[in-house]
Amino acid sequence: METVITKSKPNKKVKQQINRGYHSLTPWLFLLPAMIPLILFWFYPMLNSLYISFTNWDYISPAYTFVWFENYTNLIQDPIFHDVLWNTLYFTVGTVFPTIIGGVLLALLVLKNQRGMGIFRTVLFSPWVTPTVAVAIVWSWIFEPETGIANWVLSLVGLSGLEWTSSSTWAMPAIIIVSVWKGLGWTMIFYLNALRKIPTDIYEAASIDGAGSLQKFFKITVPLVSPTTFFLTIISTVQALEAYDQIQVMTQGGPAGSTRTLLYLYYQSAFEEFNMGKATAVATVIILITSILSIIQFGLSKKWVHYQ
């Protein structure tokens, strides 16, 4: 370890390797505390889950049979699974788009460092830190069909009240509203950061050329924040695939399975029906979708580096 990197060039690399422990055990001592839990509770379960999905294991009995793709073919033929895929798509699109568009608009509103903007940012972002379980309970009360304030607001504008979480039509919108409410501030923070990086002289130049505010927004802001938009679309989609707490509190996947998403089906198959083969097959579907999304994210983010 005494070998200091000197200016002698020939064997600098070798010395550096010795110096930085290329062949020593020390790096592994530093990796080990994280590697053990990572392997046990992250990499191994991912692979093991795939293995279980080829079996008919029911958790209780120790024996199981290898059924190859039966769980998958069953899923594909199951009309419930089709509904679940549709619900997942509905929930994802319904949550991701408003969160992103709302996030960029809020960011534009609170961008300038005027008086009081800090307070607005804090308030708008605050739902993100609160536990989904607790706020979903509050929203259940807001959506209460008989005396809930959501229906009162609807009655103010002359609309009749909705059954919200007791209706298979309105349960999903209710869950989407909660999810958007919780995620808006988070996307706002990302956009604030992205908007601050846009040089102001671009806008000034555009003004001199006679561009209006809307024109500037669509011709300058939107293209320049597009890497952020893209990144947020992917991440929010992954998050939407992981949504569970608000569904569990507000609807338990109902009524009539109308809010049962992939993750909720996974939970029900595994921990209510103990059909581990089916559950892990659903998990594979979720992993597959997220893997495709993250490959797209990595592939395209490299192309977009010059923007940032």
Place this chain on the structure above:
Amino acid sequence: MNYRIFWSGTMTTAKYLLLSFLSLLMFFPFLWMVISALKTKDEIWQFPPTLWPENPQWHTFLDAWNVAPFGLYMFNSVFTATFIVLLQVITGAMMAYAFTQFQFRGKNILFSIILGSYMLPVAATYVPSYVLLAKFDLLDTYSGIIVSNAVSVFGIFLLRQAFLQVPKELIEAAKLDGSNHWKILWKILFPLTLPSFVTFALISFVQMYNNYLWPSLLIKSEEKMLITQGIQKFFMQEGGYGLQWPLIMAASSFVVFPLLILFIFAQKWFVSGINDQGIKG
């Protein structure tokens, strides 16, 4: 010119009005939670709802606190979250140190694998992890929750990013002084990158405090339940008997407000964590 000043003044006022309205809308669920907690059982079922309770029932908070062991639930959550954060900080810092200060065989592959798996949903690991914890006899224990959360991939990235910013000369100088790697990590890198540690610790703490699905699978004994499980259980129970909404809203307030207060004091750390690494919400 006057017209222009007038116009920009109007725009600013309009913006403030719009922002005030939107902020009220976003904050409304929290307000409504407290207002509803203060209503009597009769008043809460009135339609149209009263916007402020006729006779605020402040004692409902005390009643709710005494109906279920919320203090215990909260302690359990804070206790496990603190332990988890400590472990995640140590494991994350050590791994980040290895990735930034050592050259070793397989480093790039290992880093790619960890990076590549970052976005995968944790929930997909729950069946095998549950089985594994059952084998170790760790179901319904805090150890089970703690060890299964001992590493945060987000933490590894955040700290790695921070360590990369530290000038190499400082580390080389410490090596010359005879410091070993352990010392360099905690005596030199740690103080220099403290803001990243604080950010990570806060975000991770909040995530663990708010965590629900995984703990609800593991913990079954009432006295070990975490606050998220406790509030959900309370909601289901009180929901069974003609819905005690004031009590439920009071209980939700206990759960939500500590986090809101923590957030108000520490928001810059949360915001910088989000900007640096793009954590999953």
